[in-house]
Amino acid sequence: MVRTVSAAETAPQTYAWPVKAEGLRVQAGRHLAVNGLDLALGTGVHGLLGPNGAGKTTMMRALATVVRPADGRLELLGQPVHTRADLRGVRRALGYLPQHFGFYPRFTVREFVEYMAWLKEMPAGDVPGAVQRAIERVGLADRADKKMKTLSGGMLRRVGIAQAIVNDPQILLLDEPTVGLDPEQRMTFRDLLRELGADTCVLVSTHLVEDVVAACTDVVLVDTGRLVWQGTPQELARWGAAGDAGDSPAERGYSALLRTHRAGTR
């Protein structure tokens, strides 16, 4: 299949970071869930770690432009999105799997992914091929014409990943994509992540430190709405000591960094 290359893709890149946040503050209801976040993300797979309530979902929602920041700066693909700018161009280049995504249960997998491709304003001629490829990449080709309501939880999650990648996004945001995936599918998904990270800025939130070690080039650790630490999975593993909680060097590194951060903020 020959993919149509948009003008945006051939234009010279004028920004240093696909994602750049400075002093970002984002409300979740009345709560300031992201509270002064500084972050720069390049091409690659960034694993977003942090305890429950750290602000990961709220941060993803701001990056996906579904919630406007309360304060600070946020630039996506070099374009400020914290202002009232026209976001259509940026949104066309985004892929987003929310923590909970809605769908019409009577749609087939193919109809749903097509519908999302249409919402992302993909050229009509590109849609059927792109949809088929996205469905194949998540291993659901044999279910493509089954209704969404007949799928298992793990399969639905994979449809969610398919809709997020259908437009070959430049920024891909995946909020807990591996929830409900069986071990075999998690391995396949890690391969897909590595493949996508070659030319895309991928941010993937998870509670599974082992997934981050296996598939991410970079780790982003957040707590109480702020960046605690950023580095490679190998550096994360070096932070842990024998007394830290966890079953692997990276899990112990995670515990050690959070402990140190919390001691410093008390």
Ligand SMILES: Nc1ncnc2c1ncn2[C@@H]1O[C@H](COP(=O)(O)OP(=O)(O)OP(=O)(O)O)[C@@H](O)[C@H]1O
């Ligand atoms: N609608 C809301 N109203 C008030 N507080 C909220 C709302 N949504 C989220 N919060 C609070 O904001 C904080 C951050 O929530 P968020 O869902 O972003 O965290 P998270 O890191 O994704 O957590 P988890 O790992 O549990 O998914 C939490 O303290 C949460 O209780």
